[in-house]
Amino acid sequence: MGDLNVRIGELRQDIGEFYTENFYAGYEVRKSKDKIINQKGKQFIQFCNDYNIFVLNGVTKGDEDGKCTYVSTMGESVNDICAVSKETLDIVNEFVVDDKVWSDHFPINLKLNMQMEKAKKMNLLPKLIWKDSRKIQYQSSLNENFDCSLSTNEEIGLTDVCKLIQLSSVPSTELYSFEPKCKWYNNNCNKARIKSFQLLNVYRKTKDSEDRKRYLSAQNHYKIIGTWNLEVNLSKSEIMVFRNGGRLAKHEKWKFNGNVIKITNEYKYLGVIFTPKMTFTKHIQNRNNQAKIAINATWKNFVGRTDINMNAKWKLFLAVCRSIQTYAAQVWGFCHFEEVDSLQRYFLKRILKLPVCTPNYVLMLETEVEDTHIYTLGLHLKYIGKTLFQHSGARLPNQLSNIALRRNVFWVKELKSLAASMDIQWPEAFPSSSLWIHRKTESQQRIYKYLDPNKAYLYLNERYTSENITWIFKARSGMISLGYNNFEENESEKKCKLCNLRETETLDHFLGICPVLREFRLAAFSKASLSFVEVLHILDGIEVGNWDKLTTYLRMAYNYRQLLLNEYH
DSSP: OEEOOOOBTTOOOOOHHHHHHHOTTBOSSOOOSOOOBOHHHHHHHHHHHHTTEEEOTTSBTTOTTOOOSEEETTEEEOOEEOEEEGGGGGGEEEEEEOOOOSSSBOOEEEEEOOOOOOOOOOOOOOOOOOOGGGHHHHHHHHHHHHHHHHHHOSOOOHHHHHHHHHHHSOOHHHHTOOOOSSTTOOHHHHHHHHHHHHHHHHHHHHOOHHHHHHHHHHHHHHHHHHHSOOOOOGGGOEEOOOOSSSOOOTTOOEEETTEEEEEOSOEEETTEEEOTTOOOHHHHHHHHHHHHHHHHHHIIIIITOTTSOHHHHHHHIIIIIIHHHTTTHHHHTTSOOHHHHHHHHHHHHHHTTOOTTOOHHHHHHHHTOOOHHHHHHHHHHHHHHHHHHTSOTTSHHHHHHHHHHHHTOTHHHHHHHHHHHTTOOTTSOOOHHHHHHHHHHTOOOTTGGGSOGGGGGGTSSTTSOHHHHHHHHHHHHTOSOOGGGOOOSOGGGGBOSSSSSOOBOOHHHHHHTOGGGHHHHHHHHSOSOOOHHHHHHHHHTOSTTHHHHHHHHHHHHHHHHHHHHHHHO
16 A cells, blocks of 8 residues: 555456456456556556556445545546555455545555454563573473373474473573562662672672772762662763863763763753853853744845835844844853843844944833843843742752852852942842933933933834934934044044035034025925024924924935035045
8 A cells, every 4th residue: 555656547457257257346347547557557457467466446346436545736636546456356455545635645544353262372481590400400491391281192293392391391480580679670670789799799709999999980870870770871971160260180080880871062052052161141042043043034025125114124023033032041040241242233234224333222122121131130130039939949940049149159159240230129120221222321422412312212113114213323324424523633534525614514514504404404394504403303203293304304315415515526
């Protein structure tokens, strides 16, 4: 039975009168919904005729119409064949092609009438152990039993010989009998126990150090398989030595039962990568790489599309990328890894189409997004609180957490250091936004330190297109490519190249002062020039429609600026 990739159509087979009369579930004429006959089908039918094999498809009860066994976009056919020997036809009860759609091929079932007399089975001999001390007794017992059997029976069969041998011998279960201590205490455990005692007796007689090592090794082996019925496969076993730093000594080796165990420098357990120095750097790098793969996989069809709003893209990042990146943060969340925060900032800069040099504090304040470290720290603190206050004292996590607290090590030391640097009493809430606001006041950007960061979320919504959001963000953060963003030491390169005022081309100059851009200001703001306060109001979107006017002006004025610079400079 199976997929033979042959098509036999309605080819007939001659099975003879005797088999026809005994083929109770069969029909004389084959029917099939697949009328095609190929060369392989003809060869297969000829092979069946030569070796007295009969095909049941289309001529058997249950498949009177010859149902198709394979269906795909290319068509349907009968290429799953069931063929039996002619001698089996009288016990064929039914052949059915099921309608269950598990794959392109439908299941085929053959039912046989197996009302047959059960054959008598001969019991196998138990394992017999030869003992020279019992040789004479065994020969005498075997001769006596054979003589007794021959006196009562003219012939002795193989079954009788086996019974006589078993009767004349002592089974191994009698020679090595033991009472199991538990259900799982088997013969291997018993052998390990016997070997341990034998080596103990040898050591007691010799008092040799080598004999003592052999005894201790056997005793350790017995404790493992005799207590838990476990055996260690050293070919699949490795050991990791945790240390503060440095290399292992050349002579430092770890053994089990006298065999050296391979030392490894990296081990993954439950998805977390451990290293000898007990740092999670390797794990973080692995998680970051996986998260970047997730970003790239969704970029073309979702994240990179301009017709999808920012909120949907951000939700995707939180649901997919951040969950991959922060896996097992309950364990490592107390550590601050710059790689963890940088991935989130990288994603925000890409979807907002911002320069790589955009200040981090601007990005965090404008988007009102917390660092990923704040999120991982929250997961860690929640887990530690659960182990300390919800788990009972008998639970291992509770005991380990209390040991860390008493010894001031691992996460306890890091959290206390973090709390001291923030001038708070651990474990109070971690003031994330205060860090960025402090950096904002120290900013070298002339405009941004005067803006209200609480206005940022008002333009990060579905009302504005992705392009307009990018323009507003660049204007508020001062990241539009103007003269004052030029990092060359020559001050003349920072002057406005459009007008003759010889002023530094700052954002407020570009928006409100430059006379060359006067007509664009009139079109967007209905004013020929703007004061510094008016520029701030526009950037903060205080009046309704300010940001729409701002994006209109920026798009026209910046394109005109680039056109002039390309033509005259």
